Amino acid sequence: MxxxxxxxxxxxxxxxxxxxxxxxxxxxxxxxxxxxxxxxxxxxxxxxxxxxxxxxxxxxxxxxxxxxxxxxRAPICHPIVVAARTHEGIEVRLSGDVTIQIVDPAAAAEASLTPTDLALDEAERALARLVARGDVVALAELPTYLDVEVAVPGVRISALEIGRIEIELTWQVLRSVAPQTK
Known part of the structure; x- marks a missing residue:
């Protein structure tokens, strides 16, 4: 044993x-x-x-x-890239940073299991709508910091900073800005 x-x-x-x-x-x-x-x-x-x-x-x-x-609990800074077309049909690409903050965690959690991602998507759509309403010349006058409202309960976008605007130079772009350069 x-x-x-x-x-x-x-x-x-x-x-x-x-x-x-x-x-x-x-x-x-x-x-x-x-x-x-x-x-x-x-x-x-x-x-x-x-x-x-x-x-x-x-x-x-x-x-x-x-x-x-x-x-x-702290604000989160997310990079954002939006490809959109102006009302003239010119393709534009904007990049920048979005700062998202949860202000009411209970309301944000009840709205979505990923409220920051939902707010980020909404900020991208709002920026695309802003580009679609304007023309190429208006993009040059676009402020660096924008105020964007989100419909996600309990979430606030505290800053939307546009860092870069890219436009492919085509004859369409040159024709649309030509009257502004005279």
């Missing part, structure tokens, strides 16, 4: 203790405790509705009923 068998043979076996221990371990794992870092919000969603928003501390969730959504 080896040492392990002799030690285990002397211990009383309580099957209920093993089952209780495994059940407690499974319940602790299923509740999935989370600690919230300082730079994020933790939104606990149940059936698509925000039940809790935590800025710090620890929380647990009810398995199969709730899930977590992490949202940034």
């Amino acid at each position: 080896d040492l392990a068998t002799s030690v285990l043979a002397d211990l009383p076996v309580y099957p209920w203790a093993i089952v209780a221990g495994l059940t407690a371990l499974g319940a602790g794992t299923a509740l999935e405790p989370r600690r919230v870092p300082r730079d994020q919000w933790l939104v606990v969603l149940r059936s698509g509705r925000a039940t809790r928003v935590l800025a710090s501390g620890t929380t647990i969730r009810l398995p199969l009923l709730e899930h977590y959504l992490w949202l940034p």
Whole structure:
């Protein structure tokens, strides 16, 4: 008989203790405790509705009923590239940065599981509409910083900075700016 068998043979076996221990371990794992870092919000969603928003501390969730959504507390700067056509049909490409901030995490989480991506898409569409309303000459007068409203609840675009405007020089472009150069 080896040492392990002799030690285990002397211990009383309580099957209920093993089952209780495994059940407690499974319940602790299923509740999935989370600690919230300082730079994020933790939104606990149940059936698509925000039940809790935590800025710090620890929380647990009810398995199969709730899930977590992490949202940034600080403004996030995203690069943006938009290809659009002016009302004259000239293709333009704008690039820059969009600063997105979550101001109401509960409303943002209920609107979308990716509210910053949704706001970024909306900013791209707004910039494309702005280009489509103007002509090539109006693009030269476009301000560097723009105010863009987003319809995503709980999300605000704090800055939209246009860094570069690219236009392919074609006869159409030259003809549209010719009256402005005289």
